[in-house]
Structures are given as structure tokens and as C-alpha cells.
Amino acid sequence: MKIALVAGGYIPAPPLSNSILTLMQEYKYFLDNLGYEVDIFNDKNVNEVIDKINKNNYDFVHLHAYQFVSQFNQSLKQKYCFSCHNGYFLKKDKWEEDFKQGFQHYLNAPGIIALSHPTKDVFLQAGYSGYISTQVNGIDTQKFDFKDQGNNKAICLGWIQPRKQQKLLAEIINGKIAIDFVGPLDDPDFVEGSTTKYLGVWSLKDVYSHLTNYSCLVLISDGEVAPLVVLEAMAAGLCVVVSESASANLHSKDFIRVLPDDILTNATAENQKIVCDTITDLIDKNRFLRQEIVEYVRGNFDFSQIIKTYIQIIDEFIKFYY
Template sequence: MKIALVAWGYIPKPPLSHSVLTVINEYKNFLEKIGHQADIINEKDVNEVIEYINNNNYDFVHLHAYSFVSEFNRNLKQKYCFTCHDGYLFKTDKWNEEFREAYQHYFNAPGIIALSHLTKDFLLKAGYSGYISVQVNGIDTQKVSFQDKGNNKAICLGWIQPRKQQKLLAKIIDGKIGIDFVGPLDDPDFVEGTTTKHLGVWSLEQVYSRLTDYSCLVLISEGEVAPLVVLEAMAAGLCIVVSESASANLHHKEFIKILPDNILTDTTPEAKQIVTDTISEMIEKNQYYRQEILEYVRENFDFSRIIYNYNDIMHDFINLHS
């Protein structure tokens, strides 16, 4: 089959990467491994994109750009599937104007590939009645370095911005736990402390080689759909401490701890103690679970496995519209 994977024309400058583009690239790699042709179309002009797809006879089109949906509905000659990656999808009170405008068109998209059952249920409850299926984000675990022991430190990896609440996390645990923050600094209120250091930005290659030095990933964000960084950390052998928003598709495991979204904004001493104790506990436990964590992520999220579910989704959708 000939497949178009459509992004929104964003090309991050090195060393920056972007998790959605990383996922799209892996889809291309693994679709080609099972015999398909996959093209990534990453242009800013939606009309150019539509014209290109209309003229190139694709069997399946998968759109990852939420702002393109209305034009795709209007002008694309074939049926397509759409995936929404917006971190605030479930937090309607936090939507910006652009997303609010785009969202109303999702209900006319012929197909939706949801990143979790939570996303699927949210859209069905809101009134979506087209084709909908679930495909979790995946990772090529072979690309991620893995070593048997971590350094008894935590890492918080990703854009440092208000949605991800790193400034609150740093404030609560400074002086108690060693935690490194890695990612572009996009929150003027973030302040380093004695044990909370900002290491700058890593390239994707550096992420894949350095994550395994750590014992625990912390992502206590107030808005996520299905964060790739959690899979990257598990492929490197790390225990996970995440907020409820960042826990999509994860199972109940000894090496995964889920905290309420508001735990960092809850100013009680008890809440602060829970955050500190939970991270300390996961750092401590990590030495016993690293191999099990790797096996878990390989079994549930490795692209070499999940690509077959995606293949089934494509065929189901095409059969529905043929």
C-alpha cells in the first residue's frame, strides 16, 4: 500500500526534536519493513498538501496536524484518518483559540485514530460518530541504550513550560532529591536549585544514549495525551512517576507511580511529602526492576509489535470506504 503520513510543516532546528515527528518517522520505518510505501508530508501550506495527496493516489492518509482538519474535510478527495496529539485535549478550559476553532471540525473527519481508549471515549462522548480506533504511541526500543544500573537520580525531560509544571516540581524537591531537567527553557519562572539542575537541550540521539544513566523519569504534567518520553524512559530501564494526565496506556506496575494532576499545585505539606517520597521510592526500587521495565515496554509499545495493529486499522478503514 501507498501511505501518506501528514505533519504540519514544523522542522525543529538541531538539537531540538519533536515527539510527534519522531513517532511519524518510526511509522514510516516500520511500515516499510512490512512492505508498504510510506511518505512523510511535512509542509505548512495545507492547500499544497491537499493538492499533492489528491494527485498522488494514496491508499491511506493519516493526518497528524490538527489545524488541517477543516480543509481536509472540505477538499481532500479521499477519506482519511486523523490523530490529535494536543496535550490539553481533555482540559476544555485550557484550550487556546486555534485549538477551539479546529476541534469543531474533528466530528466531520471520516476516521480518527485515537492514542488511547481515554481519547476514544472522550470523542465518542462528545458526539463523534465516524470510524474510530485506538493505536498507542510506540517506540523502537532497539535504538535506546540500556544499562543494568542507574545513577540514583531522577530526570525530567521535555519542554520546560507551565503545562508541564517543572518549576513547581523543582521548588518542592530542591535539596531533597537530585533531579536533572533537560529541554528547551520556555518558562521564565523556572529556577534551578541546589539539587535541581537544568542541563540544556539534548538531541534525540543524546536522549537515547543518556537516559539509561538515570533511575527515574518524572513527568507531573497537567496536560498530556500519550507522552512518548515515558516510553523512551522505560526503554532505557527507568521507573516512572507521572501525573494522571501523563499515564495513558500504562498498566498497574510496581515500577510506575501515578499521582493526581493537582499534586504540585496542592500547597499542603502532605502533598509535597507525597511527591518527594514517591520519587525517592521509585529511585530506590529501580535497581530491582530495570530488566522487567524493558521487557514491559517491548511487549506493549515496541513498534515491531504495534505496527500490525496499525496495519489492521488501515485495512479496516479502507474496506469500510471501498
């Protein structure tokens, strides 16, 4: 079976990576090993991408770029599935104009592979009537180094930008908790403090090897769909403190704490104490939970597991239309 995976032309400069591309590359690796023939398309010229797909008779096409949906609906000669990775997808009041205009086109996509049940519900509540299923994001846990003990520090890994609220987090916990910030600096208002340090940008290889040195990942973002970094942290043995938006597909566990999206913007004295106490508590507990954390993420999000569901989705989609 020939499969085409389509991104929107993401070409990050080294050492930066792109989580959507990382995800697609993992799908290709695991599908190739099972005997499938997988091609990745990552070009900003949507017409060229469609032309190549139309000429090569793919059995299944999976689009990961919402800006391509309208053209795919018009010009692709076969049915395809679409996954939306927009961080504000679940918050309609934060949709940008191009996304608002595009949403009706998304409802006309032949198939949708939602990244979480809440994401699926948005499509269904809007009247979507095509094929729809849910597939969680996954990772290759074997790529992550693992140490039995962390360094009793927290880390906030990812683009430093207003949506992810690192500036607010740093202000609240500075002087109370040691936390390192890693990722491209895209918020001019972010500043270091006495215990809140900016370490620059890691490559994906650095993530695989360095993340396990820490005890807790913090991601209190006000908009996410299903962030890979949370799974990456757990694969390295870290506890996670996440906002509700960043908690998609996670279960109730001692090593996972979910806080309200607005706990940093509504920074009352009580909320500041909750944030600090929660992070401190999970740093303390991490030393006893690291092996359990890794076993959890391997059982629920490793590609060796989720690839089986993905193949079932492909089969269901083909039967649905053909």
C-alpha cells in the same frame, strides 16, 4: 499500498526534535520494512500538501495536525484518518480558541485514530459517528542504550514550560532529591537549586544514549495525551512517576506511579511529602526492576508489536468506507 503521513510543518532547529515527527518517522521505517510505500508530508502550506496527496493516489492518509482538519475535510479527494496530539485535549476548560472552533471539524473527519481510550471517549461522547479506533504511541526500543544500574538520580526530560510544571516540581524537591532537568527552557520562572540542575538540550541521539544513566523519570504535567518520553524512559530501564494526564495506556506496575495532576499546584505539606517520597521510593526500587521495565515496554509499546495493530486499523478503515 501507498500511505501518506501528514504533520503540520514542524521544523525544530537542531538539536531539537519533535515527538510527532519522531513517531511518524518510526511508522515509516517499520511500514517500509514490511513492503509498504510511505511518504511523510511536513509543510505548513496545507493546500500544497493536499494537492500533492490528491495527485498521487494514496491508499491511506493519516493526518497528525489538527490545524489542517478543516481544509482536509473540504479539499482532500479521499477519506483519511486523523489523530489529535493536543496536550490539553482531555481538559476542555483549557482549550484555546482555535481548538474550540476546530473541534466541530474534527468530528467531521472520516476516521479518527485515538491515542488512548479516554481520547476516543471524548469523540464518541461528542457524537462522532465515523470510523474510530485506538492506537497507542510506540517507540523502537532497540535504539535505546541500556545499563543494568542507574545513577540513583531522577530526570525530567522535555520542554520546560508551565504546562509541564517543572518549576513547581523543582521548588518542592530542591535540597531533598537530585534531579536533572533537560530540554528547551520555555518558562522564565524556572530556576535551578542546590539539587535541581538544568543541563540544557539533548538531541534525540543523546536521549537514546544518556537516558539509561538515570533511575527515574518524573513528568507531573497538567496536560498530556500520550507522551513518548515516558515510553522512552522505560525503554532505557527507568521507573516513572507521572501525573494522571501523563499516564495514558500505562498498566498498574511496581515501576509506574501515578499522581494527581494538581499535586504540585495544591502543594500542601502532605502533597509535597508524597511527591518526594514517591520519587525516592522508585529511585530505590529501580535497581531491582530495570530488566522487567524494559521487557514491559518491549511487549506493549515496541513498534514491532504495535505496527501489527496499525495495519489492522488501515484494513478496517478501508473496509469501513470502500
